[in-house]
Amino acid sequence: MTTALITGASGGIGKAFAEELAARQTNLVLVARSEEKLNQLAKELQEKYNIRVDVIVKDLTETNAASAVFDATKSLGLTIDLLINNAGFGDYGDFAERDGEKQVKIVQLNILALVDLTHKFLPPMRQRRAGSIINVASIAGFQPIPYLSVYAASKAFVLSFSQSLWAENRRYGVRVLVVCPGPTETDFFTEADFPQSFTGKTNKISTAEEVVKDALTALEKGNSTVVSGSFLSKMITNLSALVPRDALVNMLEKQFKA
Structure with missing residues (x-):
């Protein structure tokens, strides 16, 4: 049996990955x-599917968190065949008026932890010439x-970084x-402190289960x-190629302003 490590596994997309893979x-x-x-x-997944499930309790914004997670898998005698870097969060509002420490933690979790974990688990996969990584x-x-500036920028990093690794590791x-x-359908909007007035401005909401199935199909x-x-x-993903940059950002500023 293969083994998958999932960050941010306690809810949302991470939990849906755990349930589907189990x-x-x-x-x-x-x-x-x-x-x-x-x-x-x-406990639920072990009882329902008769699989092995190990738990590592860790705040990935802490110093050397990725090393601690990697070392824990080694201590457990585990080989990680699939790494899913799912942990992340955002914060809604005018950057200059939001809590500065929270903005730094977004970068620490969405970017630094993801890069560090990937660098820990990727070399053994290359040595085995087998393995997969999914970055959310x-x-x-x-x-x-605008008003989601650090989060959007962090996800732009994840997008570019992941596509580069896809080419390097095939x-x-x-x-x-x-x-x-x-x-x-996750707790993202609540945790990011979106105002109630923003409700209804988003397009069709997907379920976490739909996201997971799309991801696993694309991986295969x-x-x-x-x-x-x-x-x-x-x-929306093609707008930046079709609309002049200033016009695009101006349009998005109006859309995302509460």
């Missing part, structure tokens, strides 16, 4: 800050988004995929990128 008889390593939620999910970005990564038998969901096909969501979500 149903496919994949052993799991679940990583997040919430010990209670992880243990409950691990967003359609926000295809263009700047010859080693390692698949790399970046999945870019549109609006999805060897794709570098998959945009998951409605037709409008897919159209």
